[in-house]
Amino acid sequence: MKVTIVGCSGSFPGPDSPASCYLVEADGFRMLLDFGGGSLGALQRHIGLYDVDAICLSHLHADHCLDMCGYHVARTYGPAAPYPLVPVYAPADAPRRLSAAYGMPDEPGMETAFQFVPLAPGSFEIGPFTLTAGLVNHPVEAYGFRVSDGTRSVAYSGDTGESAELVKLAAGADLMLCEASFVEGPDLPPDLHLTGRQAAEHADRADVGRLVLTHLVPWNDQRTVLEQATGAGFAGPVELARSGAVYDLA
Numbered sequence: 618m619k620v621t622i623v624g625c626s627g628s629f630p631g632p633d634s635p636a637s638c639y640l641v642e643a644d645g646f647r648m649l650l651d652f653g654g655g656s657l658g659a660l661q662r663h664i665g666l667y668d669v670d671a672i673c674l675s676h677l678h679a680d681h682c683l684d685m686c687g688y689h690v691a692r693t694y695g696p697a698a699p700y701p702l703v704p705v706y707a708p709a710d711a712p713r714r715l716s717a718a719y720g721m722p723d724e725p726g727m728e729t730a731f732q733f734v735p736l737a738p739g740s741f742e743i744g745p746f747t748l749t750a751g752l753v754n755h756p757v758e759a760y761g762f763r764v765s766d767g768t769r770s771v772a773y774s775g776d777t778g779e780s781a782e783l784v785k786l787a788a789g790a791d792l793m794l795c796e797a798s799f800v801e802g803p804d805l806p807p808d809l810h811l812t813g814r815q816a817a818e819h820a821d822r823a824d825v826g827r828l829v830l831t832h833l834v835p836w837n838d839q840r841t842v843l844e845q846a847t848g849a850g851f852a853g854p855v856e857l858a859r860s861g862a863v864y865d866l867a
């Protein structure tokens with residue numbers, strides 16, 4: 618199982634990274650976790666434009682899903698269209714929200730390219746993976762994910778404030794991609810995002826193998842985010858996500 622960070626910039630793209638998008642591969646099957654702004658471009662450095670087998674959207678904030686618009690065009694009008702429909706696991710409102718974002722009628726909307734499957738908490742099979750979705754702590758319907766290929770596993774926080782569900786999802790995972798949008802400070806809004814320290818505390822409670830801090834917001838000093846995480850008691854390796862980084866969990 619291989620995890621590639623396509624985009625790790627928090628809330629909007631940064632100079633060195635698109636917004637949220639992670640490519641998870643096993644047995645030749647390629648699945649995206651989130652599809653934020655700019656990630657469709659960077660994705661093509663790693664796989665072919667038409668090589669995506671499934672897409673999971675953690676929530677419908679723009680920085681996690683807007684490149685569905687461009688990918689819809691690629692799959693609906695590309696030279697070998699029609700292409701097989703890509704299953705898209707997403708909050709139930711995704712078809713309507715994404716057609717509105719593109720500026721198209723709801724019927725047929727993006728169903729010329731995608732087959733939408735409404736997410737609910739629980740586990741199900743996608744290709745060679747078992748995906749477990751759990752509701753995390755964010756102002757909209759938002760999921761954290763755990764993806765396992767039967768041997769290795771990766772946990773992804775999506776966007777969340779402090780969340781016991783995230784600790785459950787990540788329990789014992791080889792790799793945890795955990796958001797660290799905030800720098801510690803007074804008056805941080807609750808139930809929205811995590812600091813580096815809080816990300817490390819979740820990783821410690823879940824006893825994961827490796828913590829990668831992601832959803833890094835460009836206005837923060839990322840050295841501070843990393844320092845606050847490394848001082849928080851998690852014993853395993855901690856690093857900042859970087860667009861293009863590959864984690865081979867085999």
Ligand SMILES: [Zn+2]
Binds near residue numbers: 628678680776832
């Ligand atoms: Zn976000």
Ligand SMILES: [Zn+2]
Binds near residue numbers: 676678755776
């Ligand atoms: Zn969000």
